[in-house]
Amino acid sequence: MRWLRAKLQCADHAADLAQDTFVRLLTAPPEGRQTMREPRAYLTTVAQRLLIDHYRRLSLEQAWLETLAQQPDLLMQSPEERLMVREALQRIDAMLDGLPPLVRNAFLLAHVDGLSYGEIARRLAVSERSIKRYMVQAFERCILLIL
Template sequence: MSIARPTDPIADIYSQHHGWLLRWLRGKLNCADQAADLAQDTFLRLLTAPPEQPHSLREPRAYLTTVAQRLVIDHYRRHSLEQAWLDTLARLPEPMAPSPEDRLLVLETLHRIDAMLDGLLPPVRSAFLLSQLEGLGYAEIATRLGISERTVKRYMVQAFERCILLIA
């Protein structure tokens, strides 16, 4: 007589779909190592999802594809950001080039800022960037975005709260 063991839904999803997801990611990234990393990150997201979610997945491949696609987008955005930083460094005269430690600190800061901006709703992000990068005042931002000045103030509060959370 064998004893029936309860099945682990995440282990089942992993065993049934990991190979498929890995192949899918390889096709998107053209790099087996990056594909393996993002496949693991995808399943890590599944493991850290609310407890009821893995049990309620009717379409695990759709869920895994959505999570993995977001991770691929993040990967390419980080890569683009790093490349822009490296291009900037390459144009600096040798005596002005930062140390490897400073390069890493700047790159980490850029990633944190990128994550902060990505976490803002598009209109909030637009208002914040117009203020911080173009130096526009709230009235000018309101005109440019076609919103009230009060809304701009509310957006800026949201953006600055996110900045504070980034620092904390």
């Protein structure tokens, strides 16, 4: 808790992440908990990963708020719509985070930039067949996270 408080400069956020850390410990498979030799190191590792996720969510949220600020008033969304979009962005971010860099780049170039597989292959200096494999890998990850 003290370590998290020092990193976050906020006792409330530190308490939340400490609780999440222990929830992860309690929901870990029992055989993993029984063989744990360094519980303090394990807790620190889990807390560090949760801290990284916390900062990633903050960064994503800040980018979304900046995008919203640039929209004309007529296009402003309701708070419910904003929450739905923010949650969708967090799910997409989690999905992309688990992909290898080339797979992630191929997926983003196809779905954000709208490039064809051939254009993506030229840009990433790989074969078009590799791009097809990358896209299958990305879609499999999407499906697994949805289920």
